[in-house]
Structures are given as structure tokens and as C-alpha cells.
Amino acid sequence: MKRILAVLMALTIFLVGCAKADQKPESSKETVKEASGELKTVEVASHTSPMIDILELIKDDMKEAGYNLEVVKVSDNVQANVALQNREVDANFFQHEPFMQQFNDGNDGDLIKATPVYNALVAFYSNTVKSLDELKDGAVVAIPNDPTNRTRALRMLASSGLIKLDDPESYNLEVSNISENPKNLAFKEWGLLNLNEAFKESDLTFNYPTYIDALGLKPETDGLILEPEADQTFAIVLAARKENVDSDELRALIKAINSEKVKEFIETNLKGHAKVAF
Structure with missing residues (x-):
């Protein structure tokens, strides 16, 4: 009988030990590790400064x-959006929302703004x-020839007040409007x-x-003309897909790119060129 009890006790200890080994770790970092034990990689496409600088910063x-x-x-720019749409990357960081919407319309895309980051200070000069x-x-007024700009x-x-538009709320305008x-x-x-070059030949030039x-x-x-500060329509955004914008990795990325560290970078390194949009 004693031998049977000893065997049962040993079996009980073994099963409890296995149960503890199978429990998930409490650390939130462990939950985003891949099977190899490495941290899960989040890929963000970009191609120029200061966007790349901001990504390196975080x-x-x-x-x-x-x-x-x-x-x-x-x-x-096109390659960055194609890569995101084709799920080759998790996000991209280079564009404003009207440009993104233009891509979506022409490519049956589902890209979406994850968060605005900064707004470039465009102006008209003379x-x-x-x-x-x-x-x-x-x-003579010089303006860009691409639709969004x-x-x-x-x-x-x-x-x-220099002109009036037939549809002031439109984001698809031509001179004929x-x-x-x-x-x-x-x-x-x-x-x-x-x-x-246009600046040298015109009386008023956007740039x-x-x-x-x-x-x-x-x-x-x-x-001579600055964009109204309240208008954040053309702010540079972190873009994702509708399917992954609410994922844990995108939430972490949004938090990091909307941090005080990034705010300080924009206010210091981009002073006179851009303002924080988050």
C-alpha cells in the first residue's frame, strides 16, 4: 500500500509540474515572440528623411x-503603397491622406490612416x-501639376481670398473649378x-x-500665404491596411510614433518646416 501511495504522489507531482510548464508566460513581451524566440518584426516602408529618421528614432x-x-x-511613393497593399510590409510612412485615397481609388486599395504625425508647412512665395x-x-501663379498638391x-x-471655388470642400480640384x-x-x-525654377518666373509660387x-x-x-493651421488634411500619416490597423503591433507602433520623443524631434529638427499633427 505504501508503494502504491508513493507512486500516486510521484505521478501527481509530475502532472502538476507539467501543468505549470504549459502555462503561458505573464510577460506581455513574451506574447509577441515568434516560435523561434525572436521578437516579432514589424516592417514599415519609407524612402526619405525625415520619415526614416523618425522611424529610426523609435x-x-x-x-x-x-x-x-x-x-x-x-x-x-508608389512602391511603398504597393508593398503595403500586397502585405509585404505592415505599414508605411511617407504620404498624406489625399494621396493615399488617390492610390486606393486607382488600385482597389484598402489603405487607411493609422495616425497623423506631422504637417509640412507649405506656403506661397513671391x-x-x-x-x-x-x-x-x-x-502669374505657379501651382503643382499633380492632383493632390x-x-x-x-x-x-x-x-x-484671392479666388473662390465652385466646391470649396472638394479635394479633387483643377483650375477649371x-x-x-x-x-x-x-x-x-x-x-x-x-x-x-517656377519661383524665378512667377509672381506667386506654391512650394x-x-x-x-x-x-x-x-x-x-x-x-505670403500659409495653410490654415487647423487644416490637418495633408498631414503626413502612418498608413496601414484596414485589416491590421487595430492589431497589437500597429497599436504599439502608433504609440511609439505619437510619443514625446517624436514630438520633440519634430519641434526641434523640423522647426520652420513642419508642425506636430498628433
Whole structure:
């Protein structure tokens, strides 16, 4: 009988030990490890600064959250969206929402804004006048020729009172949508990368701070028209897919990219070029 009891006790201890070994670890970091024991990798596509700089900045924060953040460098904007749509990456970071929606419409996409990060301070500059009041009748205005930036430029001109639009709420505008043009402004469309050249030939020119900086100009000191600060439509966003935007890894990524560390980076390194949008 004693031998039987000893065997039963040993069996009980063995089973309890197995049960404890099968319990899931309490650490939240352990739950995002892959079968190999490595941290789960989150891949984000981007191709230029300051987006890549911001992603590099939050790698340690992602590691603390239990994830390995890998920056996938692509050659252009289209490639970044195709990679995200094809599930080759988990997110991308380079675009504003109207550009993303244009991609979705043309490619049956399901990309979605995960969070805004910063808003580039675009402006209109002049090589001939110091204020809008000095613009002469028939002045030449240079605007981008791509749909989203052309729309952005026309909405800014409308907000300044220089023109009126037939649909002020639209984000798909052309020069033909101008309903009132009191100064008979003459519009010329340029490629985004050629707007510095346009500045030399026009009376009023739209441009991004990154490009106009080569001419020694700053939006807040030299811009004659600035985008209304409350308008965050064109803020640069972290984009994901509808299917994964609420996943644990995207939640961790959103938290990291909306951190005080990133806010300080934008306010310090991008001062005069961009403002925090989160």
C-alpha cells in the first residue's frame, strides 16, 4: 500500500509540474515572440528623411514594447503603397491622406490612416511682391501639376481670398473649378520638383519647405500665404491596411510614433518646416 501511495504522489507531482510548464508566460513581451524566440518584426516602408529618421528614432521604444522595427527602404511613393497593399510590409510612412485615397481609388486599395504625425508647412512665395495687396491684375501663379498638391494649392488660394471655388470642400480640384478670379490671375502648372525654377518666373509660387529652403526661404517668415493651421488634411500619416490597423503591433507602433520623443524631434529638427499633427 505504501508503494502504491508513493507512486500516486510521484505521478501527481509530475502532472502538476507539467501543468505549470504549459502555462503561458505573464510577460506581455513574451506574447509577441515568434516560435523561434525572436521578437516579432514589424516592417514599415519609407524612402526619405525625415520619415526614416523618425522611424529610426523609435526602434528602441518598439523593442521595449516587444517588437523589432525594421525600416524597409523603397524607391518611390508608389512602391511603398504597393508593398503595403500586397502585405509585404505592415505599414508605411511617407504620404498624406489625399494621396493615399488617390492610390486606393486607382488600385482597389484598402489603405487607411493609422495616425497623423506631422504637417509640412507649405506656403506661397513671391519673387516680385512683398504682400498680396501688391499683386497686379493678371499676375502669374505657379501651382503643382499633380492632383493632390494642385488641390492643396487652390484651397490655400481660396482661404486667402484671392479666388473662390465652385466646391470649396472638394479635394479633387483643377483650375477649371475656380468660380471667381477678381485679379484675373494666370495659372501655370509645374512639376513639384521644378517649383524653385517656377519661383524665378512667377509672381506667386506654391512650394514645400524642403525644396524652397534651397533658395534661402522659410514658410513662416517669407511665405505670403500659409495653410490654415487647423487644416490637418495633408498631414503626413502612418498608413496601414484596414485589416491590421487595430492589431497589437500597429497599436504599439502608433504609440511609439505619437510619443514625446517624436514630438520633440519634430519641434526641434523640423522647426520652420513642419508642425506636430498628433
